[in-house]
Amino acid sequence: MASTEASVPRLHLRVANKKAYVWDVEDIATIRTKHRLCGVFTGTLPHMSQQNLFLGVPMVLLPEEVVLLVENELAVLVDDPNAHIQPSVPELQRWNAKEKELAQLRLAQLNAAIASLPAVLSEEAMQKRKERELKRQAAAAKAAEAAAEGSIFAPPENAPPPPPPPEPQYTVVIPASSISFEWYNDSACHYTTIQSAKEAGIWEYPSNLHERAKCGVFRGLWEQGMYMGGGIKFGGDYLVYPGDPLRYHAHFSATVLESPTFSLTPMEIVAHGRLGTVTKKSHLLCGWDDEKKEVSYLSIEWAGFG
Known part of the structure; x- marks a missing residue:
């Protein structure tokens, strides 16, 4: 089958247990908008893990959708289980040290963000501030009434303008990504045709x-x-x-x-x-x-x- 979009990089469909999954959000958008294929979402959303109405990544493709993408040279099939490499003990130790360093960095960023926040007022201080605001409003209303005694259209001259509300300040901490792909290599286990994937035993449709x-x-x-x-x-x-x-x-x-x-x-x-x-x-x-x-x-x- 001739390629319809030869210049477009091929999508990687991760195959496990004879099913093709798409994990990358950009690939999902490409499949939906450019190739007009819908698939089915099967993953739970992090903040709604107990519901099954609105699902998320990964997306599972119908077998017919997989065959269409591969035959049109728009995607390749990846043997996902065999793409994972078993790390050695030194590699695991290095990864643990890196994760510990990253956790300390995140803790330092969090402490700095907390230190930059304004001090939280006690309940007594908040009550006193509220009383001051009420007194200020009463004084402003009284001054406006006194200025308007001669004419109902006279604007209040001595009434102080209300103070502008303080602008809220937020500190957003975006942690560095800890996702590592050094133990994942799909270059040696991806297949560009349905026949080659069948011969490898990862696909049969x-x-x-x-x-x-x-x-x-x-x-x-x-x-x-x-x-x-x-x-x-x-x-x-x-x-x-x-x-x-x-x-x-x-x-x-x-x-x-x-x-x-x-x-x-x-x-x-x-x-x-x-x-x-x-x-x-x-x-x-x-x-x-x-x-x-x-x-x-x-x-x-x-x-x-x-």
Whole structure:
């Protein structure tokens, strides 16, 4: 497959247990905005670790998305477990010393930030300041009333202007990054083709006719500018969106058929049509021709008579 963007550096998809993960946030943005692939977030967010509604990094790609990226020469597959190098004892000791030095630096920065903060007023001092403010406001109101006795339009001349509120000052401490990649090397275990990844045993999709049909249908819809997501909740293989799913509703729920002449029972046709109509979608039957490498499409929509 010819490269569509030959000058763009290839993305690294970290493969573990036959699944492809994307950990880099910039790579996730590139996959979403430039390559029109959505993936699925599976990581918990640090500040909301007990919820499962809004998830974060890493992003897991559908197998069809992985095949599309690799065949278009947009990504490479990385054998993530074998990319980790076992450190030696001296290396661990050096790392521990570096971490200890970094912790001391952070503690010094924190102490300096605390020392620069204004002193916290006691409760008694805060009460006295509040009383002074009330007296000042009462005096200003009395002066304004006395100045306005001759004319209701006379402005208060002797009323002192209220003091401006003190500007809050914040000290933000940004610690240096402690992430180290010296024990991670993926240069010797990345694969540029699906076949080479299969031979290495880290990837196996597609391995049969049905999986080839899903890859072919996915590519066919993607090349027409569509976005795809999982469609199991709507009785299909994919949900097909005309644009980014964050902005558009799906127009189709798509089912992949292994052949353009694949047999369907009348009950299946009725079920697809009724379910698509209830969910305000058309159901798309996508027949894959494995010899011609082509896809044929047929939409089903329930219609009333009489």
